[in-house]
Amino acid sequence: MVEYFSNFFKKKRNLKLVIGALAVANVIGTSAPSFLGVHAESTDSVGYETPATSDLTLEEIRNLIYSSDKLTEEEKAFIYNEDMFADILPYVNQSEWMKLTYRSKFSHMDIIGYNNIIANILKSDGIYHNMTPSNLYVSNYSGLADKDPMAATLAHEEVHALQRIQDTFSQESDSFFLEPTAEMIAHEYWGAPIKEYKEEIRLIRILMEIIGAEPIKQYIFTGDFRMIEERVRPNLDEEEYAEFLECIKEDVSGQNNLRNRRMIGIYRTLYENIYGQSMLKDEVITAIKDDNNSLQRYYFNSRLGDEYFILGEYVTDENGRTTIVPIRHDIEPIASRENMFMHTNKIN
Numbered sequence: 102m103v104e105y106f107s108n109f110f111k112k113k114r115n116l117k118l119v120i121g122a123l124a125v126a127n128v129i130g131t132s133a134p135s136f137l138g139v140h141a142e143s144t145d146s147v148g149y150e151t152p153a154t155s156d157l158t159l160e161e162i163r164n165l166i167y168s169s170d171k172l173t174e175e176e177k178a179f180i181y182n183e184d185m186f187a188d189i190l191p192y193v194n195q196s197e198w199m200k201l202t203y204r205s206k207f208s209h210m211d212i213i214g215y216n217n218i219i220a221n222i223l224k225s226d227g228i229y230h231n232m233t234p235s236n237l238y239v240s241n242y243s244g245l246a247d248k249d250p251m252a253a254t255l256a257h258e259e260v261h262a263l264q265r266i267q268d269t270f271s272q273e274s275d276s277f278f279l280e281p282t283a284e285m286i287a288h289e290y291w292g293a294p295i296k297e298y299k300e301e302i303r304l305i306r307i308l309m310e311i312i313g314a315e316p317i318k319q320y321i322f323t324g325d326f327r328m329i330e331e332r333v334r335p336n337l338d339e340e341e342y343a344e345f346l347e348c349i350k351e352d353v354s355g356q357n358n359l360r361n362r363r364m365i366g367i368y369r370t371l372y373e374n375i376y377g378q379s380m381l382k383d384e385v386i387t388a389i390k391d392d393n394n395s396l397q398r399y400y401f402n403s404r405l406g407d408e409y410f411i412l413g414e415y416v417t418d419e420n421g422r423t424t425i426v427p428i429r430h431d432i433e434p435i436a437s438r439e440n441m442f443m444h445t446n447k448i449n
């Protein structure tokens with residue numbers, strides 16, 4: 102695991118306070134105009150004509166980030182997470198719109214601290230909003246320090262800068278996909294602890310186990326929903342698919358217990374229609390659902406190995422002492438589950 106949290110970030114810098122009404126009012130609002138005043142759905146993938154530009158390379162991203170005069174060297178190194186960019190750029194390069202926004206936002210990145218009072222009002226340790234696409238807002242930020250708890254928040258907010266732009270005009274929310282994946286990516290590439298959105302992470306992981314991780318990556322980095330639709334729609338009846346769409350549009354900020362239960366029900370149907378057996382028999386999904394810590398499974402960073410332990414295997418040694426030995430199982434890689442979709446859309 103990339104352990105930025107054990108690194109030493111010694112430099113401190115002055116806390117910048119966000120006093121602008123813009124930041125306070127707009128960062129969490131859903132009625133503000135989106136970045137550049139362009140409707141977020143107006144990407145090239147849905148027919149917006151943009152001239153083709155060269156693909157983004159790691160070198161270009163690195164140069165853009167390192168050209169910022171607002172970041173310390175430690176912050177530049179933190180923001181330029183090479184493994185992560187190497188994995189994300191192939192998606193980003195499918196979209197002229199995403200390339201354009203990356204080139205613009207990464208050329209003058211800034212990290213802006215805000216104080217406790219504002220954090221309490223916003224009820225958030227960090228904020229990213231496409232009104233200010235180059236700014237990562239982190240509460241009580243005073244520069245990266247060793248094992249700084251705010252570094253996890255910083256990583257989470259940076260991932261939001263990498264994701265497709267949230268459609269701020271729409272009443273519908275993308276937070277079901279964007280929030281848990283931000284937390285997962287911060288965990289897998291920076292080693293950040295999972296702090297928030299645990300229930301939503303569970304739901305996204307189960308969905309990735311059923312239909313593969315690829316469609317979700319496509320969606321969050323390009324805005325293209327078609328791959329999710331192709332894998333889900335043929336495996337649900339019309340009513341269930343409508344319910345699926347309704348559930349994923351619900352914002353994650355409220356109490357989503359009912360939605361979460363409905364999602365598990367939809368997943369069971371989806372699983373049965375794809376794999377021809379009950380989801381309850383799937384050891385990996387059961388471990389995720391029960392959150393029993395027997396499963397180390399990664400979805401974005403392929404450099405990390407999956408591990409799956411069945412806890413509670415009792416072994417008695419020659420002295421009669423009984424110990425619990427974790428048994429490691431080889432688990433089915435997501436890639437082989439994804440192969441299901443190369444041959445057929447529906448198996449039953």
Ligand SMILES: [Zn+2]
Pocket residue numbers: 257261279280283
């Ligand atoms: Zn977030």
